[in-house]
Amino acid sequence: MVLEKDIFKEFEDIVGIGNINDGEVITNVYAYNWCMEIFNYMEGKEPIPFSPIPKAVILPSSTVEVQQIVKLCNKYRIVFKAQSTGLGPWNQPSTDNSIIIDLRRMNKIVKIDEKNLYAVIEPYVSGSQLQVEIMKYGLNCHMPGAGPQVSPLASATSMNGPGFTSPSTGHSARNVLAVEWVLPDGEIMKLGAYGLKNNPDFFHGDGPGPSLRGIMRGWSGTKSGLGVFTKVAVKLFPYPCSTEYSVKGYSPNYDFEIPEFMKLYVMDCGNFKKLETVMLRVEEQEISFMCSYLSGFAVMAIFSNSIESLMDKIAIGQMKAPLVVIIAARTQREFYYKQKVMDFLLKKFKIKNIIGKIYTPNPTFYAEALRSNLGLHGFIATGGFQSTKGVADTANVCLRSTKSNIPLKKEFIKQGVIVNDFGEGTWMTSYESGHYFHMESPTMFDQTTEQSVSGMAEYMEKSNQLDLLKHLGAPFFVEGTRMHELFGPHMSNYHIWLRKIKETFDPNNISDSGFYITPQNK
Amino acid sequence: MVESNQENNEIRGFAVLINSILTPLNENKRFQDKFQNVSSRILLNASNLKYAALIVIDHGFVRVESILNKPKENLKKRKIGWNAFLEMDTQTFLAIAMNRLSLLGVAKKWLTGKVKMRGIRKLIILLKMFRFLTIYNE
Numbered sequence: 195m196v197l198e199k200d201i202f203k204e205f206e207d208i209v210g211i212g213n214i215n216d217g218e219v220i221t222n223v224y225a226y227n228w229c230m231e232i233f234n235y236m237e238g239k240e241p242i243p244f245s246p247i248p249k250a251v252i253l254p255s256s257t258v259e260v261q262q263i264v265k266l267c268n269k270y271r272i273v274f275k276a277q278s279t280g281l282g283p284w285n286q287p288s289t290d291n292s293i294i295i296d297l298r299r300m301n302k303i304v305k306i307d308e309k310n311l312y313a314v315i316e317p318y319v320s321g322s323q324l325q326v327e328i329m330k331y332g333l334n335c336h337m338p339g340a341g342p343q344v345s346p347l348a349s350a351t352s353m354n355g356p357g358f359t360s361p362s363t364g365h366s367a368r369n370v371l372a373v374e375w376v377l378p379d380g381e382i383m384k385l386g387a388y389g390l391k392n393n394p395d396f397f398h399g400d401g402p403g404p405s406l407r408g409i410m411r412g413w414s415g416t417k418s419g420l421g422v423f424t425k426v427a428v429k430l431f432p433y434p435c436s437t438e439y440s441v442k443g444y445s446p447n448y449d450f451e452i453p454e455f456m457k458l459y460v461m462d463c464g465n466f467k468k469l470e471t472v473m474l475r476v477e478e479q480e481i482s483f484m485c486s487y488l489s490g491f492a493v494m495a496i497f498s499n500s501i502e503s504l505m506d507k508i509a510i511g512q513m514k515a516p517l518v519v520i521i522a523a524r525t526q527r528e529f530y531y532k533q534k535v536m537d538f539l540l541k542k543f544k545i546k547n548i549i550g551k552i553y554t555p556n557p558t559f560y561a562e563a564l565r566s567n568l569g570l571h572g573f574i575a576t577g578g579f580q581s582t583k584g585v586a587d588t589a590n591v592c593l594r595s596t597k598s599n600i601p602l603k604k605e606f607i608k609q610g611v612i613v614n615d616f617g618e619g620t621w622m623t624s625y626e627s628g629h630y631f632h633m634e635s636p637t638m639f640d641q642t643t644e645q646s647v648s649g650m651a652e653y654m655e656k657s658n659q660l661d662l663l664k665h666l667g668a669p670f671f672v673e674g675t676r677m678h679e680l681f682g683p684h685m686s687n688y689h690i691w692l693r694k695i696k697e698t699f700d701p702n703n704i705s706d707s708g709f710y711i712t713p714q715n716k
Numbered sequence: 717m718v719e720s721n722q723e724n725n726e727i728r729g730f731a732v733l734i735n736s737i738l739t740p741l742n743e744n745k746r747f748q749d750k751f752q753n754v755s756s757r758i759l760l761n762a763s764n765l766k767y768a769a770l771i772v773i774d775h776g777f778v779r780v781e782s783i784l785n786k787p788k789e790n791l792k793k794r795k796i797g798w799n800a801f802l803e804m805d806t807q808t809f810l811a812i813a814m815n816r817l818s819l820l821g822v823a824k825k826w827l828t829g830k831v832k833m834r835g836i837r838k839l840i841i842l843l844k845m846f847r848f849l850t851i852y853n854e
Contacts (some may be wrong), residue, residue, distance in 0.1 A: 265756075502732065505733045505737075506733065508737050508810070508814055508849075509737070509849035509850055512813075512814050512815040512849075512850055514815075519810040552850060576751030614807050614810070616811065616816045
């Protein structure tokens with residue numbers, strides 16, 4: 195399906211020649227995305243890595259152009275799917291009666307307010323771009339586990355957002371301030387202080403009047419199911435250590451000068467009970483830049499860039515409940531204090547730091563940690579990776595979720611459809627110094643074989659069911675009408691309210707609801 | 717493709733993995749002291765791969781050689797002169813190496829023929845070597 199010529203022309207008049215394309219090559223390329231095959235299989239479709247092919251791809255350069263595109267979509271009843279940096283199936287249209295709004299021309303850092311600790315960005319600014327600029331002011335930003343290459347705007351407005359630095363930088367939902375939002379009918383909504391009549395600015399996300407941030411994104415975002423976000427203000431944090439960032443060499447064998455006041459601890463807590471106690475105590479002290487529980491296999495992975503280098507770290511993999519902590523400081527005194535606290539805790543809990551004793555990581559690890567770039571290591575074993583779970587709750591619930599998932603995962607390992615990590619593959623991080631926790635279960639599979647893809651999808655389905663059965667909270671991939679209707683009745687019927695929001699804001703269902711919820715009559 | 721018949725000392729396949737796990741022991745002073753009187757040849761065969769790993773312990777130093785595991789004649793004691801032999805698939809090997817399989821679990825696999833062992837007393841040396849990998853140099 196392509197756009198009718200006169201409709202194409204109307205879109206082209208908005209963005210200019212060359213900024214819209216309905217050619218077969220471009221539209222087919224945009225139909226591809228990582229892990230699409232899994233979601234296709236789960237929806238009962240052929241497990242191929244392609245979504246429905248969009249009618250066209252359009253590249254606006256301003257909020258006004260986005261608004262005009264959305265209005266035109268409403269006029270001709272064409273569904274739109276907006277994407278920023280475009281990682282994953284959440285960027286894919288759910289129908290072939292759609293266009294993709296690719297926001298890559300909107301790539302400006304609008305403002306950095308170093309005094310009030312926020313930055314205003316457009317959709318195609320990546321985490322690393324933003325970080326580089328704010329480092330000049332000694333500041334840092336939250337980046338999701340997906341990595342520094344993704345859009346902080348997308349994460350803040352439309353996705354989940356746990357990250358490796360979550361102990362010190364929180365969750366994407368907690369970092370979003372004022373927002374410029376093109377609603378599904380084309381109206382522009384300015385949330386928070388940006389909506390003020392006098393001196394509008396981005397410093398606050400709420401008011402005047404009731405907060406709409408819950409409607410805008412809630413916990414996990416609407417994935418372009420409720421309009422297009424064109425500007426967002428995100429919170430900034432003090433950079434954890436010196437901003438000197440000296441890197442030499444070429445990818446992936448960089449050499450990095452480890453900042454003076456930065457130290458890594460990898461400790462085996464032996465069992466989950468002790469892990470929980472240690473993690474809570476470390477976080478209670480508010481000293482960590484990063485504090486994650488990673489399974490033995492996952493710890494091996496974060497230090498590796500190939501299967502060969504993964505396999506030679508078996509001694510690390512022997513750990514049963516490893517805790518990875520990074521402390522970082524701006525001054526000698528701060529660093530000394532943090533080290534002293536860690537030394538005290540290690541002694542108290544009778545645990546040892548293996549770093550520098552049985553393993554010394556390549557300095558690149560520290561660069562990746564500062565760049566929030568550890569997630570990429572999930573891909574090294576097979577090239578295919580996806581997570582299940584995603585609960586945000588207490589440390590105890592997260593660890594219960596981890597434990598209960600092991601026997602299930604082992605069933606699929608036995609079938610040979612997913613990689614053998616002894617069923618333990620987990621990443622768990624604290625949020626905001628241990629106030630709450632995130633847990634997900636990364637799993638490696640082979641994207642190139644149907645057996646592995648279908649096995650992975652079945653495992654994900656069963657993992658979701660397990661969460662319901664054992665009351666382990668909502669996994670973060672509860673998205674789309676089918677899943678909301680499955681989980682909603684178990685969770686205060688939230689899906690009814692979600693649907694009411696969709697019907698109110700988007701009665702024509704023009705903003706693609708594939709990863710959100712459809713109105714009742716659609 | 718015809719395999720080269722030239723002598724090639726480069727280790728291959730499974731032996732690379734074993735080599736990268738064990739060679740750090742050559743820098744471990746405590747290991748060298750403890751094993752200064754030990755001399756042994758242990759053959760580890762990964763049944764699902766092409767190459768076996770011959771671990772040579774020579775008075776506190778370790779080196780690993782690779783041996784093509786087909787035909788089976790290649791792995792015979794009289795040909796290689798091993799003191800102990802251990803065969804299993806790589807998954808089982810990883811489970812043992814990463815401490816995810818208990819001795820009872822190994823015994824079960826031995827009884828069902830999934831693990832093959834010869835020279836059990838000498839194999840204990842291997843277990844001791846693995847234990848050294850997690851001992852802190854304090």
